[in-house]
Amino acid sequence: MKKLTLPVTSGMKFDIWLKRSRENSSPLLQFSAGGEIIYAIKKAADYHQYFTYTHYSDQPLTIEWDEDAADISLFYYWLSETLAQEGVTFLISDTHTLYPVGRSKMVDWYSKESLRPALHFSPFINWMNDPNGLCKIDETYHLFYQYYPHSTEWGPMHWGHAASEDLYHWRHYPVFLQPEQNLEALGATGGAFSGTAFQERDGKLRFWFTERLPAYDLYKGYREVQKCATPGPWLDKVESVKQVLSELPAGVGCDFRDPKVWFDGEKNHYFMLLGASVDGDPAALLFTSEDSDEWTFDHVLWRADSHFREHGGRCVECPDFFSINGKWVLIIGIVGYTEPQTGRHNLLYAQTGDFNSGRFTPDDKPLQTLDFGTDFYALQTFRDGQQILGFAWLYNWASKKSAASVYSGEMSLPRRFMLNNHGALCMQPLLPPEACVRQRTDHHQACQNGLLHLSVDRQQSFSLKLTGEDISRLLLTLNGETGEQAELCYAENWLTLRAECHDEGQYGAYVEKIETLELFFDAGIVEVFANEGSHCGTRRYFHLSYCNELTLKYNSSAQITTARLTQYRSIWEQ
Structure with a gap:
């Protein structure tokens, strides 16, 4: 039995993902205050389940965990009123006890592994991939990301969350989105896939994302729908989620994901760009809406030529679309594609052009390969004043890190986007602060x-x-x-x-x-x-x-x- 006593404040919240590892008679996890048990997990399944507890007392809290009978994959606590300054505090198990790792102890934790980067963001533990929901609220940047809390390998997708004032010094936030069903219990994959943030003119913030419904094959036969999430006042949890789009246009396969949403003030309606395939060709689809609740398919904004399909390209992923100095830039990743001349795979491309009357007219230029090293995928940008900034996932499935590592996945350095004198997209590093x-x-x-x-x-x-x-x-x-x-x-x-x-x-x-x-x-x-x-x-x-x-x-x-x-x-x- 591992035991820890914490000084606490009334209103402190705890998130726990736990599964039973053997039969038990005593509680798997219990919280006590003033000599009385005030919360206990007595029964659990043999797959990870989510538990949450809010402590309404200022009395010290004693946590006891039967590590022989229960496995905990992720355990942290926070106070909503201080979340923006302190982030969450993780509870970690060593040989003898539980111990907290809060903001002041992060540098020690992140220094334990020789391959853990010092400048690039990485998750506290477990798996991370695509950046999601990038935005700036007041003076704080928010980075959401694809996250699997139970392993350093990819699994059913959640959204992790971190916040920063300079895009370098981060505070970890609670897990923001979870799959609508416990996919581990079903033996399925899927979950809360990638998406973007959109702030209305009245300041209301919403998140658009894809939910892959329970799937049993990674490459075919799954169903993907689009959802909209409204956050709570502290940006620590989701307040509500609703499905807004599920119908597939003609010719579109099961790949139908990664919404980019924006509002066109001149036309007074919303646009949504989605990655997909049309009759087997990777493509980006454009949808429109007057109220952001009811969406109508407009047209195929971009479609790859047959070369990509013939060399393994399955669909467009993580499309992005933004304007710089009156010129529009389309960003596309083509999953599965292998460049025949080099063997490079899952390349990321940019196409410049004009966007008028809801139609994208590409410039008479070939696709621009954005990163010749290719460990730069799932790029997402956001507007910060007059500049376009973004991150990409710094990994591309080709290499594996040590199985002994407690985490997997890093973000690129933040990059600033602009066009050079030849009209090509440039990416410059946003330099670390002094x-x-x-x-x-x-x-x-x-x-x-x-x-x-x-x-x-x-x-x-x-x-x-x-x-x-x-x-x-x-x-x-x-x-x-x-x-x-x-x-x-x-x-x-x-x-x-x-x-x-x-x-x-x-x-x-x-x-x-x-x-x-x-x-x-x-x-x-x-x-x-x-x-x-x-x-x-x-x-x-x-x-x-x-x-x-x-x-x-x-x-x-x-x-x-x-x-x-x-x-x-x-x-x-x-």
Whole structure:
């Protein structure tokens, strides 16, 4: 029996996901105050169930858990009035006891694993994928995300939630959405899939998402419907959920998900964009509504040519659509597609064009591959004043992290979106705040005869920014302590991220010339931004947790004008 006594405040709430692991006669979990049992879970199923308790007393609370008879996958508590400042406090089990991990202890928790990033957001425990519901309410940013609370592997989808004032220093919030049914009990998959936030002109916030109803096959035969959730006043829980769209247009298969919703003030109606397939071709569908409750299919806004279907593309996922300086940008991920020339899969694309009278007219340009490294998927953007910001899931199913890890999944660095002089979409990193900077040094004067060596604190995340002229060849090598390496190479106008034995140099892009280059390294995460974000590459290397040396080689005729190394603190430091 594990036991913990907590000082509490009246109104404190507890969320618990628990399952019975063997027969029991005494309570699996009980709360006591003043010598009396005030809440107990006496019976539970052999699958995880959700329990919640609100404590209406200021007396210290004693929690007792029979760990031999019950498994707890997630356990936390919070006070609504202080949630925005403190977030939730998790209860974690070690060999002997339960112990709390609140905001002040997060840096210790996040420092336990060598492959846990210091700059990139990751869940406290268990599985995370797509960013959802990105929004800014007053001065606080909210990041919702696809979450499975019972394992580090993908499972029935929930929505996790975190909040920040700068998109780097986060506070964990309670789980926001759960599947409408207990899918673990049914032996099924599905749940609360991806979606977006929309704030009405009167300030009312709502969330639009897809519910995949209980499914028993990951690739066919499932049903997906669209729902709208209204949050409670503290943004800690959902107040109400209603289904708003279920009917499939003609030719649309079972993939019908990931709504993007916005309001058109000129036309005085709502639009909803959904990912789908039409007669087997990946497509994005447009729906309209006058009241956001009743939706009508309008037309197929975009449809992939047969090339994508012929190479495994099943449907469009996580479509996004936004305007920049009068030009509209469509973002699409094509799940299942494998690029025949390189073997890269699940690529993310952008298509610019015009959106007039409810019709999207693409520019006469090919699809733009957004990230040549491909560990950048399910991008979601949101508007913050005059700028477009966004995150993507920094993972693409191709690699596996250690089974001993307590979590899986990270977000990219926050990115800012703009169009360059050629009308292509650029993604620039939103730089970490100064509070995250441990040290910044410029080494351009040390660049001599086409060579630069730099030492890095092995436990630090860092960025290296290069600017220069007449760069025709460049090789930046990230060296680990025991010979592990990753390389960024520029030769013959081709920029490539590669790692020996982990890829074959297929992760690259044509770049006419290099003017600026910025690389971020964070516990095996590499994000590259060339020419102010005109070319971006993201890779997740699980073989390279630390980098203690950088070697830069380049053509001796080039002039390096900036070589700025910035080392960062953990975003979880107070």
